[in-house]
Each structure stands twice: as structure tokens, then as C-alpha cells.
Amino acid sequence: MTQAKPFLAIEGVDKLFRRGAATTEVLKGIDLSVAKGEYISIIGHSGCGKSTLLNIVAGLTEASRGVVLLENKEVREPGPDRAVVFQNHSLLPWLTVYENVALGVDKVFSGRKSAAERREWVMRNLELVHMGHAKDKRPSEISGGMKQRVGIARALAMEPKVLLLDEPFGALDALTRAHLQDEVMRIQAELGTTVMMITHDVDEAVLLSDRIVMLTNGPSARIGEILDVPLARPRDRIRLAADATYLRCRQAVLKFLYERNRFVEAA
Numbered sequence: 001m002t003q004a005k006p007f008l009a010i011e012g013v014d015k016l017f018r019r020g021a022a023t024t025e026v027l028k029g030i031d032l033s034v035a036k037g038e039y040i041s042i043i044g045h046s047g048c049g050k051s052t053l054l055n056i057v058a059g060l061t062e063a064s065r066g067v068v069l070l071e072n073k074e075v076r077e078p079g080p081d082r083a084v085v086f087q088n089h090s091l092l093p094w095l096t097v098y099e100n101v102a103l104g105v106d107k108v109f110s111g112r113k114s115a116a117e118r119r120e121w122v123m124r125n126l127e128l129v130h131m132g133h134a135k136d137k138r139p140s141e142i143s144g145g146m147k148q149r150v151g152i153a154r155a156l157a158m159e160p161k162v163l164l165l166d167e168p169f170g171a172l173d174a175l176t177r178a179h180l181q182d183e184v185m186r187i188q189a190e191l192g193t194t195v196m197m198i199t200h201d202v203d204e205a206v207l208l209s210d211r212i213v214m215l216t217n218g219p220s221a222r223i224g225e226i227l228d229v230p231l232a233r234p235r236d237r238i239r240l241a242a243d244a245t246y247l248r249c250r251q252a253v254l255k256f257l258y259e260r261n262r263f264v265e266a267a
């Protein structure tokens with residue numbers, strides 16, 4: 001019997017960066033399978049290679065060895081099936097909120113949806129992140145949290161197979177951050193999106209993820225441990241604050257980061 005291929009597979013990925021005669025091996029032998037609809041977090045100390053790994057899955061960076069397969073197809077370049085949301089929003093400042101989302105929608109759906117359907121689809125995605133009311137505003141006229149929401153709407157509007165989040169809440173204040181985490185959990189439950197998210201935040205990783213992938217310190221970072229987070233959904237941050245499973249998961253990640261893989265500042 002042949003085994004079913006995983007939805008997303010990272011197989012034997014190494015990444016080396018060359019500058020002149022010097023070579024740095026950032027990632028070494030990364031193997032990871034992600035199921036459809038799964039929420040995966042990648043956590044590890046600064047500079048260990050988290051963004052590099054996400055960029056390889058996005059097709060923005062080429063692996064030096066190994067492959068990334070999405071539904072059995074090798075990832076070789078960026079594509080709308082893998083939408084990325086970065087820490088600092090990347091909205092075009094001269095376009096309105098609506099136009100920023102429409103840009104991607106028009107590109108992806110021009111042959112498949114009529115102009116009216118595309119307009120409706122842009123609005124549906126803006127409503128999903130509660131930003132329909134701000135559709136005519138420009139990025140400079142809305143808050144940081146609102147910009148991240150629009151970035152998430154723009155990514156989701158392309159109906160990606162995988163949503164790649166590179167510290168999407170990292171630049172936000174704690175309250176906005178908590179609010180947006182709840183929104184992302186709600187949206188993921190509604191749409192069943194597969195998510196790979198980079199974070200530095202242990203609580204964020206435990207609250208949002210089905211599994212937490214912990215990277216060892218670089219150079220030559222590898223997957224040190226993968227932790228299952230067996231918490232039922234929907235998840236309520238206040239109730240979980242005293243939940244034994246939540247606290248056990250949190251402690252496991254803290255131990256990995258601060259005991260077994262303590263951060264050492266490069267000389």
C-alpha cells in the first residue's frame with residue numbers, strides 16, 4: 001500500500017548563503033510534513049533561519065538542497081497558492097484599502113470571476129477582517145493593526161493553499177496583537193486554511209498552533225523538537241491561562257528555548 005503524500009512537505013532542505021569566499025550554512029536537513037488545515041508555528045531564537053525557511057516555502061528563496069512539495073508539486077517560485085503576510089505591512093501607500101486587496105484578486109481571478117464577482121469577493125474578504133468600513137482609506141490613514149488586517153485580507157482573498165505568516169503581529173501593541181490573534185483563529189476555523197507562522201512569542205505559538213516546530217540555534221539550524229498542542233478549539237485565552245495542558249506546552253517550549261538551546265549572541 002502506498003502512503004498518502006502530505007499536503008505540504010519540506011524534504012531534506014539545506015540552505016547555504018555565499019558571500020565571496022565565505023559560506024554560511026543557515027539550515028541543515030529540514031524535514032517537515034504539514035497536513036491540510038493544520039496550523040504550524042516555527043519558533044527559534046533570532047537569526048536561526050525561520051524567515052529563510054518560510055521564504056523557501058514561499059518560493060522567494062531557493063533551497064541549496066532538498067525540495068518543498070505542495071500537493072506533490074515542487075515549489076520553484078512564488079505563487080498565489082502561497083500567500084505571505086510580513087511583520088511590517090506591505091500595502092501600496094498610493095492605493096486605497098479596497099484597491100490593495102483588489103490588485104491581487106484581479107490578477108488571480110481575472111479569467112474566472114466577472115468584474116462584479118471580483119468586487120464582491122474583495123468586499124467579502126475585507127468584511128472577514130472587519131475592514132469593510134475602511135475600504136476607501138489609504139494605508140497612512142489607518143492604524144498598524146488595521147494595516148495588518150488588510151494584509152491578511154489581501155492574502156486570504158487569493159484563496160491560498162497555504163498562508164505564510166512571518167511574525168504578523170510582531171510590530172503591534174499587546175492588546176491589538178491579542179485581538180488579531182483571536183481574529184486569525186476565527187478565520188482559520190471558518191476557512192480551514194493551512195497556516196505556517198513564524199513567531200518569537202511562546203504564548204502566541206501555544207495559543208494558535210496545532211504543532212510547534214522548534215529550531216535549534218544556527219548556524220546549521222535543524223528541527224530540534226516538534227510539540228503537539230492538544231487543546232480543543234475554539235480556544236479562549238483567558239480560560240487557557242490556567243489550563244494544565246496549556247501550561248505544560250508553554251513550559252516545554254520555554255525549556256527548549258531557554259535551557260536546551262540558550263541564545264548566544266554572535267561575537
Ligand SMILES: Nc1ncnc2c1ncn2[C@@H]1O[C@H](COP(=O)(O)OP(=O)(O)OP(=O)(O)O)[C@@H](O)[C@H]1O
Nearest residue numbers: 017018026044045046047048049050051052053218
Ligand atoms: N540573503 C542573505 N544573504 C546572506 N545571509 C543571509 C541572507 N538572508 C539571511 N541570511 C542570514 O541567515 C541567517 C538566518 O536569517 P533569518 O532571517 O532566516 O533568521 P530568523 O530566524 O528569521 O531571524 P529573526 O528572528 O531575527 O527574524 C542570519 O544569520 C542571516 O544573517
